[in-house]
Amino acid sequence: MMQLVSRRRIEVLVDAPLARRIVAMAASVGVTRYTLMPTLGGAGEGGAWTDDQISGAQAKVMYLAVTTQQKAESLIEALTPLLESHGLILMISDVNVVRGGKF
Amino acid sequence: MMQLVSRRRIEVLVDAPLARRIVAMAASVGVTRYTLMPTLGGAGEGGAWTDDQISGAQAKVMYLAVTTQQKAESLIEALTPLLESHGLILMISDVNVVRGGKF
Amino acid sequence: MMQLVSRRRIEVLVDAPLARRIVAMAASVGVTRYTLMPTLGGAGEGGAWTDDQISGAQAKVMYLAVTTQQKAESLIEALTPLLESHGLILMISDVNVVRGGKF
Amino acid sequence: MSFDALFSPVILFFVLGAAAAFARSDLSVPEAIAKSMSLYLMTAIGLKGGVEVNASGFTMQMLAAALAGVALSFLLPLPAFIALRRFGKLDAINAGAVAAHYGSVSVVTFVTGVEVLGARGMPPAGYMVAVLALMETPSIIAGLWLARRGGAGGKQPAGDLLRETLLNGSVVLLVGSFVIGFIAGKQGFAPIAPFFEAGFRGVLCLFLLDMGLIAARRLREARSLTGRVALLALIFPILNGAIGVAVGSAIGLDAGSVAAFGILAGSASYIAVPAAMRLALPQADPGLYLAMSLAVTFPFNVTLGIPFFTWLAVRVTA
Amino acid sequence: MSFDALFSPVILFFVLGAAAAFARSDLSVPEAIAKSMSLYLMTAIGLKGGVEVNASGFTMQMLAAALAGVALSFLLPLPAFIALRRFGKLDAINAGAVAAHYGSVSVVTFVTGVEVLGARGMPPAGYMVAVLALMETPSIIAGLWLARRGGAGGKQPAGDLLRETLLNGSVVLLVGSFVIGFIAGKQGFAPIAPFFEAGFRGVLCLFLLDMGLIAARRLREARSLTGRVALLALIFPILNGAIGVAVGSAIGLDAGSVAAFGILAGSASYIAVPAAMRLALPQADPGLYLAMSLAVTFPFNVTLGIPFFTWLAVRVTA
Amino acid sequence: MSFDALFSPVILFFVLGAAAAFARSDLSVPEAIAKSMSLYLMTAIGLKGGVEVNASGFTMQMLAAALAGVALSFLLPLPAFIALRRFGKLDAINAGAVAAHYGSVSVVTFVTGVEVLGARGMPPAGYMVAVLALMETPSIIAGLWLARRGGAGGKQPAGDLLRETLLNGSVVLLVGSFVIGFIAGKQGFAPIAPFFEAGFRGVLCLFLLDMGLIAARRLREARSLTGRVALLALIFPILNGAIGVAVGSAIGLDAGSVAAFGILAGSASYIAVPAAMRLALPQADPGLYLAMSLAVTFPFNVTLGIPFFTWLAVRVTA
Numbered sequence A, B, C: 001m002m003q004l005v006s007r008r009r010i011e012v013l014v015d016a017p018l019a020r021r022i023v024a025m026a027a028s029v030g031v032t033r034y035t036l037m038p039t040l041g042g043a044g045e046g047g048a049w050t051d052d053q054i055s056g057a058q059a060k061v062m063y064l065a066v067t068t069q070q071k072a073e074s075l076i077e078a079l080t081p082l083l084e085s086h087g088l089i090l091m092i093s094d095v096n097v098v099r100g101g102k103f
Numbered sequence D, E, F: 001m002s003f004d005a006l007f008s009p010v011i012l013f014f015v016l017g018a019a020a021a022f023a024r025s026d027l028s029v030p031e032a033i034a035k036s037m038s039l040y041l042m043t044a045i046g047l048k049g050g051v052e053v054n055a056s057g058f059t060m061q062m063l064a065a066a067l068a069g070v071a072l073s074f075l076l077p078l079p080a081f082i083a084l085r086r087f088g089k090l091d092a093i094n095a096g097a098v099a100a101h102y103g104s105v106s107v108v109t110f111v112t113g114v115e116v117l118g119a120r121g122m123p124p125a126g127y128m129v130a131v132l133a134l135m136e137t138p139s140i141i142a143g144l145w146l147a148r149r150g151g152a153g154g155k156q157p158a159g160d161l162l163r164e165t166l167l168n169g170s171v172v173l174l175v176g177s178f179v180i181g182f183i184a185g186k187q188g189f190a191p192i193a194p195f196f197e198a199g200f201r202g203v204l205c206l207f208l209l210d211m212g213l214i215a216a217r218r219l220r221e222a223r224s225l226t227g228r229v230a231l232l233a234l235i236f237p238i239l240n241g242a243i244g245v246a247v248g249s250a251i252g253l254d255a256g257s258v259a260a261f262g263i264l265a266g267s268a269s270y271i272a273v274p275a276a277m278r279l280a281l282p283q284a285d286p287g288l289y290l291a292m293s294l295a296v297t298f299p300f301n302v303t304l305g306i307p308f309f310t311w312l313a314v315r316v317t318a
Ligand SMILES: Nc1ncnc2c1ncn2[C@@H]1O[C@H](COP(=O)(O)O)[C@@H](O)[C@H]1O
Pocket: A013, A041, A042, A043, A044, A045, A046, A047, A048, A049, A087, A088, A089, B033, B034, B035, B036, B064, B065, B066, B067, B102, B103
């Protein structure tokens, strides 16, 4: 069996219009590989939302990146100032991958 | 770097018409913050399904909540009786977050 | 509280037209239960992509299966030769479930 | 019996969809569009019915048809339940859930029937749309009552369920459009008529293409569909449809409306009832009731049932 | 004042949607379709305006209307900002974000107004579509300036923001369709006219059904909507609309165009401005500005505002 | 050569989409709608072709056109493959994958061409739709054979692949609609004609708007598109189109059909072939073949290619 290596999985829930900015910020600390996933709705401190709106201004997407511990730290550091102002939700967990060089 | 704190990530795969009920049940044990994510299809004990149906009665959504160990336990306890009758799939994992107070 | 048991969560990001093949391959090593989740776009070694295309040939879906350590290993072994040729992204993590018999 | 309708494009698109799915083609209609076409068809038929009732005014026959429809929706689940328990060998919960589907109606079967009847020069009366709307929900109550007598634990408060059932999106849209059509009348409808009339049959074609795909895929993947319940899914529409024709002619409707009554009684719900059952009887197997309703009864009705009920209606009212 | 328009199907569908959402029906229009209907309406109105201006040629009045529109979009946020700060008790960031919405315009309010005016035999001039497009963005700059004077940290480079605002999808589509309509002229438009004209009112019905659902759901879930800001969301359209009517008649437009001017000034954006605010002022609360614009001002304008501005325009230009 | 067609709204919407994407506007058409418009266009063109062939009956010329189309689809990949290997410096797998695209056809290029030809009073024959359907898949077999000679490990059983290719959703829908149109004939088509005819050009406008957005975005992000392959993506349509015109006139078709033949031969697939290649040659780079087909060849054909092939056809058949 191939070697499993340990990486960090970073997920950021972000408003759709701001997603581009998160992608750019991640790229600026070296996290250039990512996947965006759709969401349907939810609720938090700021109340409930659903994606059924015309404007799309409040739709959210999930940014997902798997990266090394070190780059993950840089990314978290870079994102922290935005958590409050941009209303981001940030989750970090452990993940194993094959072909560690790619992540 | 900001303090990472440990939380529990709960995911529940639930039929779309029943999602409202899971949200309400979670709220009743104090888990009021959540995000719903879409799915496309799958297969389990009950056979295969896809989301291409008109009725939507068999479409499923993923309920995602990050919460404390203690609230997670209450939620799991509350959901357990429904697992069989409502055909839920429940997953729990560890996750780290910044700004632990929010979760 | 019900017994939580430990399982492996396998996620495979795969091109939509190839998803059927991953499902079949997983079934051939005994992983018959899974859920497919949609994605919106992303970037990797092969450049950036989004799902806004007519052809759908480059849209990707996330295959998710929760299974035992042993079956997970068989699945990873089965998938490894395809990682390069089919451009798959494979993630493995730990997850807890209730009703372990189902997974 | 005339099967000419089988060669109309509307039905041929259904056949194309089913054939594509059986051949495992990857043809598919995006779910958002399928749902929207369904909304469009319900709005269009609701408006049309309302406009017609506005023109014709209320009559006693209308009232009789409405009451008969409600009664049928309440009563048809009972024999179905018994057959599903005895012959189909289902438990009370699944039998109740399935029975509710057969008391209720299928909007698209009705719409297809209206097209076929119109092409034969015997369009049903406009108020049949109201009968359609009225028949959607009573069977849900009957089916739940049958299932619960058999022991289904209903934790859901009854008020909640009633609200969720009566306010099911499809019921609201059908009734709402009917009311809007009634308020607007022919004159108010004129400016929006091009959209809701010119496009109607074409949308129905694409919608039935998708229904063909869905029905065939569901049939292929249906695990819980035993030979016995599949047989019942063919017998129910025939018997219920015949009962519908009999009742319709007993209350003195015209041939077109009698046929429409048969189509309504013979059809099985695949929108409002499955959604209600998922909420009220989550233990029931959706794979079973959707396979029966969508994958067996719907194709039967759209191809053979409609001509059969029409033939019966013509004979009975002759 | 004539409220006949309230009983046109277009408005009745809005009411149906709102009623369904208040009753907690699960009726919903798929998001992809809602967005597409919005694209369709913008394309259709843009083309129509362009074709009309191609036919009428450029006039000084057109230029006057354009300049007045831009000026209004720039200036209307200022009094709104002051009211939101003083009476509404909002901080500078939220007040600036909300003010920007009220300087800008709502395409669907305009479209609905054009329908109502057309039915009353007083259609606005074709160039009002260009005025609509011109009024979408200036208020964003005004709102941001107001918010930043109040301390909002704008880390976003100004050039980026200007580009993102001016190139907002809805602005690009509206302007682009207008230009295409202008190039094509009546003759070039003829082959595509059936699609963009025959379907227009019907699509508007379904779109307003969805807007009713969205507005009512948003109102029900709006946490940040205090009584004070809700009141402002009713006062702004009345005052801004009256200012619009005054300005329109001052520059000598016809009654229909004066009414359209009032509708534009009185309406609040819910597409271009929210998207811009989310980018430029992410700290501002989208729940607040969308609730004001979509859940209070939009329903008010579509039901009462349009007849009011029309009545005012008729009186002023009489 | 007449470039009037460049100023028709259909093409202008394509230009608008491309311009918006280059300017980095966030304008976008929901994917579900784009796919549905594509289904609609294929259904409409299939029906229309079938109805026309029903009216004209089968002829020897039809057979000749069909055989010529299949032969071209089989043979055109070979010179393309050699050029891609030698001049384009691609490996065998990518060269085979790309070559398959250029032997096959683009439905929307054909549809746009039919519009342009119709406007010039030289509509192609109805059976050209059947030729279109026949040309979709042979090139896939040719491309795979070329790629595998070059060493691509085909683990996929050949039967499976053939099924997946022949049953690609777009092929099934095109052929199925053609057959339905043929069965229905003019009379059976009449009731659904408003939907499939009146809306056609308008839908094509919005679809091309989206194609402009997609093509331009793909061009901007195309990493694997070297100058050499981009040049080939311009040369292939010109040469293949010229060959198509020559073959079409050799078998004695009318000018409109000859032009359509050129358009088919010159166009490159972006639906059926990419899907097949992803399955059969997953190692090939989709970024490369989609960039060539969608981002270079398609825009070229829609703007310059169609007038060029038309001009050529007129000269050759004069
Ligand atoms: N604990 C949580 N678990 C899952 N999703 C959350 C959680 N907290 C917030 N969210 C999501 O993030 C969005 C914004 O959160 P907030 O900033 O708290 O309003 C919410 O609407 C939810 O969709």
